[in-house]
Amino acid sequence: MVEAAGQLLVETGYARASTNEIARRAGVSVGSLYQYFAGKEDIFREILQRHRERVLPTIMAAFARMAEPEEDLVQTTLDLLRSMARVNAENPRLMAVIEHELGWLEHEDDAERDLVERLAEILRRRHAVAPTRIAATAQLLIVTVAPLSRWLVHGKPAELDTEILIEGVGRMLRGLLG
Amino acid sequence: MVEAAGQLLVETGYARASTNEIARRAGVSVGSLYQYFAGKEDIFREILQRHRERVLPTIMAAFARMAEPEEDLVQTTLDLLRSMARVNAENPRLMAVIEHELGWLEHEDDAERDLVERLAEILRRRHAVAPTRIAATAQLLIVTVAPLSRWLVHGKPAELDTEILIEGVGRMLRGLLG
Amino acid sequence: MVEAAGQLLVETGYARASTNEIARRAGVSVGSLYQYFAGKEDIFREILQRHRERVLPTIMAAFARMAEPEEDLVQTTLDLLRSMARVNAENPRLMAVIEHELGWLEHEDDAERDLVERLAEILRRRHAVAPTRIAATAQLLIVTVAPLSRWLVHGKPAELDTEILIEGVGRMLRGLLG
Amino acid sequence: MVEAAGQLLVETGYARASTNEIARRAGVSVGSLYQYFAGKEDIFREILQRHRERVLPTIMAAFARMAEPEEDLVQTTLDLLRSMARVNAENPRLMAVIEHELGWLEHEDDAERDLVERLAEILRRRHAVAPTRIAATAQLLIVTVAPLSRWLVHGKPAELDTEILIEGVGRMLRGLLG
DNA sequence: GATGAATGAGAATTCATTCAT
DNA sequence: CATGAATGAATTCTCATTCAT
Numbered sequence: 116m117v118e119a120a121g122q123l124l125v126e127t128g129y130a131r132a133s134t135n136e137i138a139r140r141a142g143v144s145v146g147s148l149y150q151y152f153a154g155k156e157d158i159f160r161e162i163l164q165r166h167r168e169r170v171l172p173t174i175m176a177a178f179a180r181m182a183e184p185e186e187d188l189v190q191t192t193l194d195l196l197r198s199m200a201r202v203n204a205e206n207p208r209l210m211a212v213i214e215h216e217l218g219w220l221e222h223e224d225d226a227e228r229d230l231v232e233r234l235a236e237i238l239r240r241r242h243a244v245a246p247t248r249i250a251a252t253a254q255l256l257i258v259t260v261a262p263l264s265r266w267l268v269h270g271k272p273a274e275l276d277t278e279i280l281i282e283g284v285g286r287m288l289r290g291l292l293g
Numbered sequence: 294m295v296e297a298a299g300q301l302l303v304e305t306g307y308a309r310a311s312t313n314e315i316a317r318r319a320g321v322s323v324g325s326l327y328q329y330f331a332g333k334e335d336i337f338r339e340i341l342q343r344h345r346e347r348v349l350p351t352i353m354a355a356f357a358r359m360a361e362p363e364e365d366l367v368q369t370t371l372d373l374l375r376s377m378a379r380v381n382a383e384n385p386r387l388m389a390v391i392e393h394e395l396g397w398l399e400h401e402d403d404a405e406r407d408l409v410e411r412l413a414e415i416l417r418r419r420h421a422v423a424p425t426r427i428a429a430t431a432q433l434l435i436v437t438v439a440p441l442s443r444w445l446v447h448g449k450p451a452e453l454d455t456e457i458l459i460e461g462v463g464r465m466l467r468g469l470l471g
Numbered sequence: 472m473v474e475a476a477g478q479l480l481v482e483t484g485y486a487r488a489s490t491n492e493i494a495r496r497a498g499v500s501v502g503s504l505y506q507y508f509a510g511k512e513d514i515f516r517e518i519l520q521r522h523r524e525r526v527l528p529t530i531m532a533a534f535a536r537m538a539e540p541e542e543d544l545v546q547t548t549l550d551l552l553r554s555m556a557r558v559n560a561e562n563p564r565l566m567a568v569i570e571h572e573l574g575w576l577e578h579e580d581d582a583e584r585d586l587v588e589r590l591a592e593i594l595r596r597r598h599a600v601a602p603t604r605i606a607a608t609a610q611l612l613i614v615t616v617a618p619l620s621r622w623l624v625h626g627k628p629a630e631l632d633t634e635i636l637i638e639g640v641g642r643m644l645r646g647l648l649g
Numbered sequence: 650m651v652e653a654a655g656q657l658l659v660e661t662g663y664a665r666a667s668t669n670e671i672a673r674r675a676g677v678s679v680g681s682l683y684q685y686f687a688g689k690e691d692i693f694r695e696i697l698q699r700h701r702e703r704v705l706p707t708i709m710a711a712f713a714r715m716a717e718p719e720e721d722l723v724q725t726t727l728d729l730l731r732s733m734a735r736v737n738a739e740n741p742r743l744m745a746v747i748e749h750e751l752g753w754l755e756h757e758d759d760a761e762r763d764l765v766e767r768l769a770e771i772l773r774r775r776h777a778v779a780p781t782r783i784a785a786t787a788q789l790l791i792v793t794v795a796p797l798s799r800w801l802v803h804g805k806p807a808e809l810d811t812e813i814l815i816e817g818v819g820r821m822l823r824g825l826l827g
Numbered sequence: 828g829a830t831g832a833a834t835g836a837g838a839a840t841t842c843a844t845t846c847a848t
Numbered sequence: 849c850a851t852g853a854a855t856g857a858a859t860t861c862t863c864a865t866t867c868a869t
Contacts, residue, residue, distance in 0.1 A: 128397055130308055133863055135831095144830045145865080155864065215396035219306060224448075251457040255465070258448070262440040270436070272406075279429040283469055287433070290468015291461060311838060313856095322855045327840065484753060486664055489859060500834045505861065574749035575662050584806075607813040611821070614804070618796040626758075626792070635785040639825060643789070646824015647817055667842055669852095678851045679844080689843065830869085838862080845855080 116141040116148060117165060120158045125208045129159065129216045156220055163217050166210070167226060173198045174230065181237050188243055189288045192256065193281055199264035200277075211269040231257050243292055252291060259287070294319040294326060295343060298336045303386045307337065307394045334398055341395055344388075345404065351376045352408065360415050367466045370438065371459055377442035378455075389447040409435050421470055430469060437465070472497040472504060473521060476514045481564045485515065485572045512576060519573055522566075523582065529554045530586065538593050545644045548616065549637055555620035556633075567625040587613050599648055608647060615643070650675040650682060651699060654692045659742045663693065663750045690754055697751050700744070701760060707732045708764065715771050722777055723822045726790065727815055733798035734811075745803040765791050777826055786825060793821070 119140035123132035134155050138145045152158045177195035180186050203210045235253040238244055244252050263284065267277065297318035301310035312333050316323045330336045355373035358364050381388045413431035416422055422430050441462065445455065475496035479488035490511050494501045508514045533551035536542050559566045591609035594600055600608050619640065623633065653674035657666035668689050672679045686692045711729035714720050737744045769787035772778055778786050797818065801811065 134865080135863065138831090146830050146867085147828080149865070150828070212397075216394075218393040218396075219390075228450075248457060248461065251453060251461045254450075254453060255458060255461045258441060258444050259437055259465070263436060266436050272432075275429060275432060279426065280433060283426065283429050283433045286468045286471075287437070287465040288468070290464045290466070290471065293464075293468065312840080313838080316856095323840080324842085324855050325853075328853070333839065490861075491859075501861080502834050502863085503832075506832070511860070568753075571752040572750075574752075575746075604813065604817065607809060607817050610806075610809060611814060611817045614797060614800050615793055615821070619792065622792050628762075628788075631785060631788060635782065636789060639782065639785045639789045642824045642827075643793070643821040644824070646820045646822070649820075649824065668844080669842070672852090680846085680851050681849080683844070684849070830867105832866105832868100834866080835863100839860090841859080842857100843855100845853105846851105847853100848851085 116143065116151065117158065117161050121162055121206075121209050124159070124162065124212050124216065128212070134158070159217055160220055163213060163221060166213050170199065170202055171226075173202055178233055178237065181234075182240070184241060188241065188292050189285055192260065192288055193285055196260055196264055196267070196281065196284060199260070200267040203265055203268040207269045210265060214265060227257060255291065256288075294321065294329065295336065295339050299340055299384075299387055302337065302340065302390050302394065306390070312336075337395055338398055341391065341399055344391055348377065348380055351380055356411055356415065359412075360418070362419055366419065366421055366470050367463055370434065370466055371463055374438055374442055374445070374459065374462060377438070378445040381443060381446040385446050388443065392443055392447070405435065433469065434466075472499065472507065473514065473517050477518055477562075477565055480515065480518065480568050480572065484568070490514075515573055516576055519569065519577055522569055526555065526558055529558055534589055534593065537590075538596070540597055544597065544599055544648055545641055548612065548644055549641055552616055552620055552623070552637065552640060555616070556623040559621055559624035563625050566621065570621055570625075583613065611647065612644075650677065650685065651692065651695050655696055655740075655743050658693065658696065658750065659746050662746070668692075693751055694754055697747060697755060700747055704733065704736055705760075707736055712767055712771065715768075716774070718775060722775065722826055723819055726794065726822055727819055730794055730798055730801070730815065730818060733794070734801040737799055737802040741803045744799065748799055761791060789825060790822075 116137065120132065120137045122140065123137055126132075134148055135145050137158065138148045141148070148158070152161065174195065177191055177198060180191045180194070181188060231250075231253045234256060235249050238249050238253055239246070267280070271277070271280070294315065298310065298315045300318065301315055312326055313323050315336065316326045319326070326336070330339065352373065355369055355376060358369045358372070359366060409428075409431045412434060413427050416427050416431055417424070445458070449455070449458070472493065476488065476493045478496065479493055482488075490504055491501050493514065494504045497504070504514070508517065530551065533547055533554060536547045536550070537544060587606075587609045590612060591605050594605050594609055595602070623636070627633070627636070650671065654666065654671045656674065657671055660666075668682055669679050671692065672682045675682070682692070686695065708729065711725055711732060714725045714728070715722060765784075765787045768790060769783050772783050772787055773780070801814070805811070805814070
């Protein structure tokens, strides 16, 4: 059902994705759909939820490595970027549309705030940057890496080599963290 | 009329902004609206268009300064970031909604591609980076600065100081361009 | 629902017969109407269809009699004319409006072609006319009888006696077939 | 203007032929259109009117010949049929649509009634048929020849030879007229 | 729990007609 | 007379949601 909704979201957009059609594609009745979801929005909130659950472990794994003092911060961040790009690549169209069309139904940067908090904690423990700059640096990392990972998948022109881009990002990160 | 549409977009979102209500607010009849716009989408496309026309001069002015060899590339880029944030700040709610709700009707690839091209030309003339890295660097600058400028206005937590963030961006840029 | 549409068609014509009003008269919601019909045209196409299904058995029965060698061709054709006039007379207003207003949505060529074919076969088996004239004669019969049967019901001036007219048609048929 | 309306009538049908589009095609403003016509219906009534004015002289000429005792009634009627078919052939699509779509805006069989009257008078003077059958015969002739002439132009299958059909009609007429 | 027909408010869009310029 | 922008009532059609079976 959520899958059917995802398909339709990609094909027609949120507005034209009707609950009846979602149910039809999922091979259930509209009635059943309303047994499991409170309404149309709720289905797409679930899509968002699953998206986060898919992405979060990747980020957490990267954070775990970043927390290790012997790991290079820049390298692990670039690895994170690569991982995120890989996750996005699983269903690039869907990921793109989730970003484009489902933004309005989340008030909760809670998740993002939490990530920033964790990253700040890591920077603090590793004495990676001056204490006054920790919060801003953590934010900047999150705010920069996320759009980049999406763009790498569905925005990047084909003629641009990914590794050269990643190397450029590495320079940016070294400037920020160095 | 476009103004009325913008207001409604902010207040109710794209889906609930009806053409009849837009016309009513603009003080004209629906018929007139359809004399000037091909349909609902078209009105909002116009909003997008005006948005771009509002933003482009700012970018072009910054590019002009970047092209001057005596200007510091990083400083002018940060100025660009500040200018864009200022433009976005003129009507933060509208900008936010344009981001969140109107993404699906833009195919602004051409516009962005053009910007990247101009920026690449500047980097080339200033010998700012190695020739092999020009394209990637230009892309990275655009892809990084654009979301940042938006985020500074409608995503940034209030407790974070803008200047510290900008300084962080400065470090990233110096890393990239240095 | 089709009945309600028929009523409205008679009362107001195709253009002024709105889907909402049709639904209201049928005692259902517009939504239901659109669950069963693809659109406005579709409802009226169904009216046409039912009309044909009502008329066809009459024609087929007459054809069956015409196929019998012992039956008089002219008499059975006149009987067909009378039957068709009777069918049209069941709801003369509706038949008239179907003629006048629904012509543009029929491509009944196939149905008519089939009738001509069957009639030609009958003429051939009965050696009613010279082989070279069979096709033309069958066509002529169909093309002449059909409008006549309609005209008898909703075109004929009241002061004209039907039987005298039918007798006249008999003369024509005898001329054609004799 | 009437020409533009005729074109549109053929291309889109009465319902979709808008006054604005008619004016545009005619190269005048809607305002002007309403200076010359009382409304949409009026334009199409004019089309009907011109249609009749185009057809009537042909019929009258044939009637004049029929009135001559030395002319063969059947032959002149067949000539009329040929002439009418020729008139229809000038713009077959338009003639067909006029019949199909504009029927509802004429209450006036006055014109037809007049024709029947004249034909009856001719039959009476020529003693062509028994007095009791004059009215019915005249009607039958009109009612049969009119649809036939239209059908010859826009309904007749290409593989059917016109002259064989006309010959068949001749037989019918000879049967009818004695 | 599942079903899916029924609902009907609400949306987008059209177009005959008017009237100030 | 000509113009054509403006009008807005009316129409077609959609779709989230309900509820009796």
